[in-house]
Amino acid sequence: MHDLENDHDRYAYPHRVLHWLVALVLLLSLATGLTLGYLGFEGAMERLGRTLTDLLYTFHKTFGVLILGLMLARVVTRIVFVVPVHEPPLPLFQRVVSSAVHHLLYLALLAMPVLGWLATASGGFPVQFLHWNLPGLIGRNDALSEQLFLWHGRLGLTILALVVLHVAGALFHWLIRRDGVMKRMSLF
Numbered sequence: 540m541h542d543l544e545n546d547h548d549r550y551a552y553p554h555r556v557l558h559w560l561v562a563l564v565l566l567l568s569l570a571t572g573l574t575l576g577y578l579g580f581e582g583a584m585e586r587l588g589r590t591l592t593d594l595l596y597t598f599h600k601t602f603g604v605l606i607l608g609l610m611l612a613r614v615v616t617r618i619v620f621v622v623p624v625h626e627p628p629l630p631l632f633q634r635v636v637s638s639a640v641h642h643l644l645y646l647a648l649l650a651m652p653v654l655g656w657l658a659t660a661s662g663g664f665p666v667q668f669l670h671w672n673l674p675g676l677i678g679r680n681d682a683l684s685e686q687l688f689l690w691h692g693r694l695g696l697t698i699l700a701l702v703v704l705h706v707a708g709a710l711f712h713w714l715i716r717r718d719g720v721m722k723r724m725s726l727f
Contacts, residue, residue, distance in 0.1 A: 549723050551620035557613045568602035571595050572695050600667045607652035640704050647698045658687030
């Protein structure tokens, strides 16, 4: 049972659950995306075979669609539920960095799956969620697809850097400052 008197400095439970779901799906998406980006289609086919390569692409697209849905739900929970105030307040520099990283992560995690969706569709490939093909939203345009995939990859590396900053900040508060910031997003 939650101690409601002490929950005033924590994010709403739905927001915390969504945070950790996004984190899990994002790790899986980054793992498949980095693998496919490193190997490329031909390299993946050569090293992993057709079945596993197709499976990795399907999983990566599915993770992207999941991230988009989960992030839209996070935006709703961010609007609907009050964002708790840090007690005690963080120093100005930490507030600025924390706010910047969080806002950039939100933007990037909304833009990334949209870029992937459009890049995939404009390349003439199916946009998949599990075994279902979703609408492509735009027609085939190989030059556009190439540019969108380039930006999708760059944004993936940016997200990876932002996640590293986010985790480093969380570890700093948990292990060094021991100021209770980690409790704000804890599930328990």
